[in-house]
Amino acid sequence: xxxxxxxxxxxxxxxxxxxxxxxxxxxxxxxxxxxxxxxxxxxxxxxxxxxxxxxxxxxxxxxxxxxxxxxxxxxxxxxxxxxxxxxxxxxxxxxxxxxxxxxxxxxxxxxxxxxxxxxxxxxxxxxxxxxxxxxxxxxxxxxxxxxxxxxxxxxxxxxxxxxxxxxxxxxxxxxxxxxxxxxxxxxxxxxxxxxxxxxxxxxxxxxxxxxxxxxxxxxxxxxxxxxxxxxxxxxxxxxxxxxxxxxxxxxxxxxxxxxxxxxxxxxxxxxxxxxxxxxxxxx
Numbered sequence: 320x321x322x323x324x325x326x327x328x329x330x331x332x333x334x335x336x337x338x339x340x341x342x343x344x345x346x347x348x349x350x351x352x353x354x355x356x357x358x359x360x361x362x363x364x365x366x367x368x369x370x371x372x373x374x375x376x377x378x379x380x381x382x383x384x385x386x387x388x389x390x391x392x393x394x395x396x397x398x399x400x401x402x403x404x405x406x407x408x409x410x411x412x413x414x415x416x417x418x419x420x421x422x423x424x425x426x427x428x429x430x431x432x433x434x435x436x437x438x439x440x441x442x443x444x445x446x447x448x449x450x451x452x453x454x455x456x457x458x459x460x461x462x463x464x465x466x467x468x469x470x471x472x473x474x475x476x477x478x479x480x481x482x483x484x485x486x487x488x489x490x491x492x493x494x495x496x497x498x499x500x501x502x503x504x505x506x507x508x509x510x511x512x513x514x515x516x517x518x519x520x521x522x523x524x525x526x527x528x529x530x531x532x533x534x535x536x537x538x539x540x541x542x543x544x545x546x547x548x549x550x551x552x553x554x555x556x557x558x559x560x561x562x563x564x565x566x567x568x569x570x571x572x573x574x575x576x577x578x579x580x581x582x583x584x585x586x587x588x589x590x591x592x593x594x595x596x597x598x599x600x601x602x
Contacts (some may be wrong), residue, residue, distance in 0.1 A: 322397040324358040325368040329393040331355075336386050346376050367485040367514055374518055387543060388521035394547025399555040400514075403483050404562050410569045411476035414576065418469040421580060425465075428587065429458055454586060465583045472576045475499070479565050482507050485514070500568055506561040513554050520546065 328349050335345035349355065362369045371392070375385050433455055454461075478494045482503070489495055495504065512528045519526040525533055532553075536546055 321359045321362050327358045329389040333389045342385050365486045384521040388517045390543040391517040391547050394544050396551035399558040406566050410573050414473045472572050503564050510557045
């Protein structure tokens with residue numbers, strides 16, 4: 320997310336509009352400005368900032384409406400929007416590493432250890448332990464189940480990470496729609512609606528979600544700066560709750576898959592040592 324560049328565009332386009340330029344040329348001039356390169360890479364088209372700028376250019380806003388929206392956006396504190404929760408990123412990395420290691424180790428065991436052990440039992444004409452036979456017959460199912468949970472947890476962590484990048488389309492994913500808890504989704508959608516609110520305020524129309532806020536700003540004759548300050552507080556408050564809910568959810572997922580992996584490793588180890596005890600007794 321490049322909010323610094325977005326802020327530059329807000330300030331620069333306002334300046335150009337005040338000099339009498341039209342909306343589209345003003346945006347094009349700001350984008351090609353030498354200064355724009357000083358504020359990091361170009362905004363990703365999938366991010367909400369790009370969507371806001373595109374709407375202001377292409378949705379028939381008047382110059383005054385564009386200036387009002389940009390003035391509000393320019394004053395919003397984006398420090399929390401820039402923040403990406405480190406704990407959520409770490410959990411995603413841990414899950415990815417755990418998935419990779421589990422797949423590699425289990426594959427080595429199933430490809431090299433099991434066939435050799437079965438061959439030894441057949442050569443020595445010894446009856447294998449029941450636990451080992453059960454594991455040999457069911458190892459593929461166990462591997463598929465555990466890997467499905469691990470990969471699913473990793474994909475969930477990716478979606479949660481994308482939520483904090485405020486990308487378009489994240490709400491259309493299957494994981495977002497059917498797996499994420501309602502309290503995470505409601506907070507995310509609330510934040511997005513608040514970020515988009517200046518677009519509706521500039522056009523002096525309701526958005527169906529924050530009508531009460533818009534009506535209050537209008538009734539109390541809030542200035543653009545006062546709206547910016549108020550929205551900053553609302554956005555940052557909702558982000559704080561979103562972080563708490565997301566971290567708690569990812570912790571629960573990590574605990575569940577850790578228990579699942581530990582249980583599968585226990586089966587793995589017990590099945591591996593059972594043949595050794597049998598062979599040791601025979602020898």
